[in-house]
Amino acid sequence: MTIQETATVLWNHSINTEYAHIGLACGAGYADARPGQFVTLRLPDRSTPLLRRPFSIHRKISANNETTGIEILYKIVGSFTRTLSLAKEGDRIDLLGPLGHGFSISEQHRKISLVAGGIGIAPLVFLYDALKESGVSFSESAVFIGGRTQTDILCKSVFSSSNIKQFITTEDGSEGEAGMLTAPLSRWLKSHRPDMIYACGSMPMLKAVIAIARLEHVFCEVSVETMMACGIGACLGCAIQTNMDSEKYRHVCVDGPVFNAEELIEG
Amino acid sequence: MTSKNLKVDIGGITLNNPVMTASGTFGYGKEFESFVDLNRIGAIIVKGLSLKPSKGNSPPRIIETPSGMLNAIGLENIGIETFITGKLPALKDFETPVFVNIYGTTIDEYAALADRIQDVDGISGMEVNISCPNVKAGGIAFGVDCRAAADVVRAVRLKTSKPLMVKLSPNVTDIVEIAKSVEDAGADSISLINTITGMLIDIETRKPKLANITGGLSGPAIKPVALRMVWQVARAVKVPVIGIGGICSAEDALEFFIAGATAVQVGTANFINPRATLDILEGIEGYLETRQIKDIGELIGSIRS
Numbered sequence: 406m407t408i409q410e411t412a413t414v415l416w417n418h419s420i421n422t423e424y425a426h427i428g429l430a431c432g433a434g435y436a437d438a439r440p441g442q443f444v445t446l447r448l449p450d451r452s453t454p455l456l457r458r459p460f461s462i463h464r465k466i467s468a469n470n471e472t473t474g475i476e477i478l479y480k481i482v483g484s485f486t487r488t489l490s491l492a493k494e495g496d497r498i499d500l501l502g503p504l505g506h507g508f509s510i511s512e513q514h515r516k517i518s519l520v521a522g523g524i525g526i527a528p529l530v531f532l533y534d535a536l537k538e539s540g541v542s543f544s545e546s547a548v549f550i551g552g553r554t555q556t557d558i559l560c561k562s563v564f565s566s567s568n569i570k571q572f573i574t575t576e577d578g579s580e581g582e583a584g585m586l587t588a589p590l591s592r593w594l595k596s597h598r599p600d601m602i603y604a605c606g607s608m609p610m611l612k613a614v615i616a617i618a619r620l621e622h623v624f625c626e627v628s629v630e631t632m633m634a635c636g637i638g639a640c641l642g643c644a645i646q647t648n649m650d651s652e653k654y655r656h657v658c659v660d661g662p663v664f665n666a667e668e669l670i671e672g
Numbered sequence: 673m674t675s676k677n678l679k680v681d682i683g684g685i686t687l688n689n690p691v692m693t694a695s696g697t698f699g700y701g702k703e704f705e706s707f708v709d710l711n712r713i714g715a716i717i718v719k720g721l722s723l724k725p726s727k728g729n730s731p732p733r734i735i736e737t738p739s740g741m742l743n744a745i746g747l748e749n750i751g752i753e754t755f756i757t758g759k760l761p762a763l764k765d766f767e768t769p770v771f772v773n774i775y776g777t778t779i780d781e782y783a784a785l786a787d788r789i790q791d792v793d794g795i796s797g798m799e800v801n802i803s804c805p806n807v808k809a810g811g812i813a814f815g816v817d818c819r820a821a822a823d824v825v826r827a828v829r830l831k832t833s834k835p836l837m838v839k840l841s842p843n844v845t846d847i848v849e850i851a852k853s854v855e856d857a858g859a860d861s862i863s864l865i866n867t868i869t870g871m872l873i874d875i876e877t878r879k880p881k882l883a884n885i886t887g888g889l890s891g892p893a894i895k896p897v898a899l900r901m902v903w904q905v906a907r908a909v910k911v912p913v914i915g916i917g918g919i920c921s922a923e924d925a926l927e928f929f930i931a932g933a934t935a936v937q938v939g940t941a942n943f944i945n946p947r948a949t950l951d952i953l954e955g956i957e958g959y960l961e962t963r964q965i966k967d968i969g970e971l972i973g974s975i976r977s
Contacts, residue, residue: 632735
């Protein structure tokens, strides 16, 4: 059930100069939230920026086995996120969610590859938590974290809680392997066959990952981002062309943000 | 609380209150069910519908602007038949009057839509869209010319006895002339304004930010323009005028009533706050209460010089 509520800021910490994460206390509606789902935020009493902004759910916050809040990982890129980064404990934020369709988790998919470009790591941590809960051992799984530079490499320590293999790439070589994460992904796929690749990142990165997944015949789900106004399927602003039906656009907010890679047109 | 009368007659139909939803900003109604008690909205105007489903424009379709947004959705819709069979039944559970916004690419299409809707139970009226700036072959072509606008309205009027609202474009030299001609052609009410045509360019790529190049500007940025046009039209016509344009608060809505609007439509605000319609309604009630105004009618057109 999607609800609009006033959430209270639990904490708001910067990770480095460009990234931060915020904890929001909210109602019980997030107990059933799925990895890949998102929320939209609005800063109260501010008319600029005007529109709500969508954010992936990064993690659930729990106490005594009950979901009491959510965590959002965000990159400070514009006026909205700059203002968000100034929010203090106890501040109130208009929260609407959970929204959209998340990643599929299946008993058949036990060997996993997680592929994250920059802030694309945000929903994949929630997914990792959920996969772990569903009994995935990660012994034959891998996580690929890529970015332009060292600052973009986030959440490494999260994955130390299992024996999942970690591959890190930066375009400038400041951390891990120099280059794109598609390089270690391609190498990994030569010797390992994941049951599923889950990816989130920029559109060019996702297209590259989709191409590799197709080449190797591996199932792949990707979470995409577009401009969005309402987040609830009313404005139809977040149209995306898929190859399911050339006569119709699908809408990232309600049909996504997670799509089966097969649905997305190449090129 | 003293009893206040919020009922308004918008031409052929009386609404319980004057706060409606603007077409294209409230989906087909059901999308907002989790956030708003749909029964409390004055009237729901659904997304613009054509005879056949329409794919709409290529993305990107929207972009935020200072105090507003630019959109070029291009009237993507499921078509009148799928609406009637698939979406309307769910709306019948609510008491709120439903207006269907219709657009065509020819006068015959407008007439055919009106004809199709005429006997459909659960549709209280129609809003004729002659003002969408994002569809080349239709919409706006009829909205910028007095004779073409009147021809569309006359053709629709011949097919329907349901309340007929006509939505005007601000992208004209003299909106009063258009308003008078659609009134003469048989409109029961006039709603204005649709979005104002605009564009944005990315200075890095030097490409327009919208795939359609131009789009329609909405939101708080256009409110003063809308208010001015509503004031001009309300003085010039006898039929009720419905104010639209950047209404985000009760204060915004009240300005429109004072300028002469009998009712208002809330648009872009629904995207920012899905409960906007009811927040605005409650704010209007509070204003009337504090000032001991018993009837919203006392406010309408009460502008002082």
